[in-house]
Amino acid sequence: MQLIGSGTAGCLAATESTPACSRRLQPTSALMAAGFSLIELLIVMAVAAILVAIAYGSYSNEMVRTHRVAAQNAMLEIANRQQQHFISNRSYATSLTPLGYALPTEVAQRYTITLAADNTATPPTFLITMTPVAGSSQAEDGNLTLNQAGVKTPEDKWK
Numbered sequence: 354m355q356l357i358g359s360g361t362a363g364c365l366a367a368t369e370s371t372p373a374c375s376r377r378l379q380p381t382s383a384l385m386a387a388g389f390s391l392i393e394l395l396i397v398m399a400v401a402a403i404l405v406a407i408a409y410g411s412y413s414n415e416m417v418r419t420h421r422v423a424a425q426n427a428m429l430e431i432a433n434r435q436q437q438h439f440i441s442n443r444s445y446a447t448s449l450t451p452l453g454y455a456l457p458t459e460v461a462q463r464y465t466i467t468l469a470a471d472n473t474a475t476p477p478t479f480l481i482t483m484t485p486v487a488g489s490s491q492a493e494d495g496n497l498t499l500n501q502a503g504v505k506t507p508e509d510k511w512k
Contacts, residue, residue, distance in 0.1 A: 413490070420463050420491055421510060424483045427460045428499045431468070435479050435501070445470035445479040445501070463491045477501070 434452040435445050446452050447470045456466060460483075467482040481499045485491035498506045505511040 417490055417494055420459065421494055421497070423457065424460050424464050424491075424497060425505075425511065427456055427466075428481050428483060428497065430454065431466075431481055432479075432499055432501070432503070435468075435470075435481075439477065444472040445477055462486070463489045464497075 431449070431452065431454060434454055438444075438446050438452055442451075447468055449455060449466070449468065456464075463486055464483040465486060467484065468479065469482070470479040471477060479501045483497040485494050485496070495507065495510070497510060498504075
């Protein structure tokens with residue numbers, strides 16, 4: 354048994370029931386506030402789950418946008434090299450090899466590229482198309498195109 358109080362007039366925790374001793378054994382409001390109820394924990398968990406769902410959606414959208422920008426930068430680099438190839442060879446290339454360019458890994462994992470050139474047209478033309486790989490995070494994003502005149506489609510994806 355534990356002695357509560359000081360001196361010899363203390364109360365034994367298990368046996369005393371006098372008013373002075375019982376007052377000391379009553380839980381105080383500070384002790385009652387030391388924990389959380391199950392309802393409070395569930396509410397906090399529900400709010401946290403909602404915030405995580407919102408954050409994950411925003412994160413996913415930003416990652417799609419980031420990968421699209423990487424593909425667009427690769428397309429602009431290829432268009433620049435096409436123009437240099439045209440100046441040197443009087444024709445546009447139909448593959449990346451004559452341009453001395455390889456797609457960056459992060460782009461090649463999410464997009465396939467198609468180079469189409471019509472060197473018999475007056476003036477000659479080319480079209481670069483990036484098609485998202487099926488099953489990748491970019492699959493719902495749609496194709497990106499860029500031609501020799503600098504026309505970029507779809508316009509809303511190039512802003």
